[in-house]
Amino acid sequence: MLISRYSAPDFNPYGDTSPTEPNPDWAAPRAHGPLAATVSLPGSKSLTNRELVLSALADAPSRLRSPLHSRDTTLMVEALRSFGVSIEPAPASGRFGVDWLITPPDELLGSTTVDCGLAGTVMRFLPPVAALALGPIVFDGDEGARKRPMATTISSLVSLGVDITADGRTNLPFTVYGTGSVEGGEITIDASSSSQFVSGLLLAAARFEKGLRLVHEGSRLPSMPHIEMTIVALAARGVTVTSGTVTSGTVPSGTVASGTVETGADESAAPAWSVEPGPIAGAEVSIEPDLSNAAPFLAAALVAGGSVTFTGWPESTTQVGARLIDFLPLYGATVTREGDRVTVTGGASIRGIDLDLSEGGELAPALVALAALADSPSTITGIGHIRHHETDRLAALATEINRLGGKVTELDDGLYIEPQPLHGGVWQTYLDHRMAHAGAIIGLAVDDVIVENIATTAKTLPEFAALWLQLVSGSSAEASSALGGGSGRAGHSVAIDAGGPTA
Ligand SMILES: O=C(O)C1=C[C@@H](OP(=O)(O)O)[C@@H](O)[C@H](O)C1
Numbered sequence: 001m002l003i004s005r006y007s008a009p010d011f012n013p014y015g016d017t018s019p020t021e022p023n024p025d026w027a028a029p030r031a032h033g034p035l036a037a038t039v040s041l042p043g044s045k046s047l048t049n050r051e052l053v054l055s056a057l058a059d060a061p062s063r064l065r066s067p068l069h070s071r072d073t074t075l076m077v078e079a080l081r082s083f084g085v086s087i088e089p090a091p092a093s094g095r096f097g098v099d100w101l102i103t104p105p106d107e108l109l110g111s112t113t114v115d116c117g118l119a120g121t122v123m124r125f126l127p128p129v130a131a132l133a134l135g136p137i138v139f140d141g142d143e144g145a146r147k148r149p150m151a152t153t154i155s156s157l158v159s160l161g162v163d164i165t166a167d168g169r170t171n172l173p174f175t176v177y178g179t180g181s182v183e184g185g186e187i188t189i190d191a192s193s194s195s196q197f198v199s200g201l202l203l204a205a206a207r208f209e210k211g212l213r214l215v216h217e218g219s220r221l222p223s224m225p226h227i228e229m230t231i232v233a234l235a236a237r238g239v240t241v242t243s244g245t246v247t248s249g250t251v252p253s254g255t256v257a258s259g260t261v262e263t264g265a266d267e268s269a270a271p272a273w274s275v276e277p278g279p280i281a282g283a284e285v286s287i288e289p290d291l292s293n294a295a296p297f298l299a300a301a302l303v304a305g306g307s308v309t310f311t312g313w314p315e316s317t318t319q320v321g322a323r324l325i326d327f328l329p330l331y332g333a334t335v336t337r338e339g340d341r342v343t344v345t346g347g348a349s350i351r352g353i354d355l356d357l358s359e360g361g362e363l364a365p366a367l368v369a370l371a372a373l374a375d376s377p378s379t380i381t382g383i384g385h386i387r388h389h390e391t392d393r394l395a396a397l398a399t400e401i402n403r404l405g406g407k408v409t410e411l412d413d414g415l416y417i418e419p420q421p422l423h424g425g426v427w428q429t430y431l432d433h434r435m436a437h438a439g440a441i442i443g444l445a446v447d448d449v450i451v452e453n454i455a456t457t458a459k460t461l462p463e464f465a466a467l468w469l470q471l472v473s474g475s476s477a478e479a480s481s482a483l484g485g486g487s488g489r490a491g492h493s494v495a496i497d498a499g500g501p502t503a
């Protein structure tokens with residue numbers, strides 16, 4: 001089914017609608033029968049933006065197959081192009097349309113301004129790259145981006161000897177004065193408010209003269225799978241990365257390109273990483289589908305009943321969205337997996353849960369929405385840092401669910417959700433794509449939920465509204481065809497058939 005067709009090279013994933021400008025409201029479709037849908041989604045934001053950065057820093061050209069084309073990845077492409085990186089569309093060779101062919105320049109150029117939009121990956125991954133460029137690079141973004149924590153990026157680069165002007169601010173905007181090289185060495189940072197501070201430094205570190213030895217000292221370290229994703233992406237391009245723990249400021253002696261950093265074993269041990277200086281290889285990389293964006297679609301099976309099958313589930317992955325296979329059964333779902341197809345089937349009702357979600361804060365909006373529709377209370381903790389995501393997600397979720405008659409209490413590091421009968425109303429999204437997803441989930445079960453500014457979903461999934469409508473309308477079409485004998489086709493397909501470049 002053709003839902004959208006990309007038309008590179010001037011492909012604009014969010015059309016003329018800026019996701020920062022609230023646009024007409026969207027009536028969330030109500031589910032009136034069990035689902036029987038098959039969903040297939042575009043590439044992962046986190047993988048696409050890591051691979052774009054690594055391709056820009058590599059010593060040879062790269063090809064990204066099935067990258068995500070969305071606001072966050074377009075911002076990354078535009079920024080890297082302004083550094084002199086050639087990023088050209090090429091006919092699809094993967095699941096979805098338009099690959100990127102990336103050729104790094106001999107020397108990264110400065111004298112430009114990076115629009116970070118609201119993308120954490122752009123604002124935290126690119127300043128270390130800018131330090132390797134020649135000339136000043138100004139970083140700025142949406143009004144909301146100016147509230148997101150950047151102190152650790154600024155202070156870590158200053159510790160590495162990079163010249164930055166932030167006029168005393170710990171947020172955007174600031175200017176990085178790149179000299180073409182960074183000496184590197186050993187630094188200690190506090191990445192409690194975002195794992196992206198660690199990932200940003202690790203991604204560029206092989207290009208520092210001495211590489212990098214990085215220690216985290218802070219109250220917590222969220223989103224560990226995203227750090228693992230960075231390590232695995234680096235290792236795949238020939239970079240030697242060591243991760244482990246240190247107890248006395250020493251360099252970790254853990255495993256090379258290893259799995260998880262042990263944080264729990266020794267309270268005094270600090271997570272640490274070491275990146276050896278050396279080349280980053282060009283690569284051909286297939287980007288996996290975005291499993292975090294799968295969350296609302298899979299959650300829909302619990303809310304509406306029936307089942308949703310996700311196709312293209314990777315055999316192994318560092319994406320934290322893969323944990324949905326473990327999380328959704330806690331709510332009462334049955335999850336089965338056959339090859340690259342994962343099917344979630346809803347139960348008779350949704351159970352409340354008790355979950356530490358520190359490893360996957362970006363899954364919180366969808367999982368909290370589910371909890372609001374459960375038959376018993378839920379406590380979701382370990383996610384204090386999501387107050388610094390696109391918006392203060394703890395406050396936003398509590399406010400919007402309570403506006404519809406719910407009872408959600410903010411905790412320091414999470415939410416306590418006591419399900420109540422909900423009523424319709426306007427669901428504010430605060431320019432947050434995942435708040436829009438959460439509103440859509442609740443709208444499946446509650447009449448007259450109006451999601452304000454659905455276009456904000458363009459941050460990572462411009463096709464969200466179209467796919468969601470297909471998910472819901474397809475299910476009733478399938479239900480009636482099944483009743484009537486219909487075509488006999490098992491399920492309704494919700495997919496994006498993205499054509500190759502039209503140029
Ligand atoms: O590195 C990444 O790609 C990301 C890391 C996480 O950030 P935080 O550690 O700030 O939660 C995640 O929530 C975000 O959506 C993407």
Ligand SMILES: C=C(OP(=O)(O)O)C(=O)O
Nearest residue numbers: 118119120121362389390
């Ligand atoms: C937190 C998120 O995004 P960002 O990469 O902007 O931090 C998110 O997508 O949920």
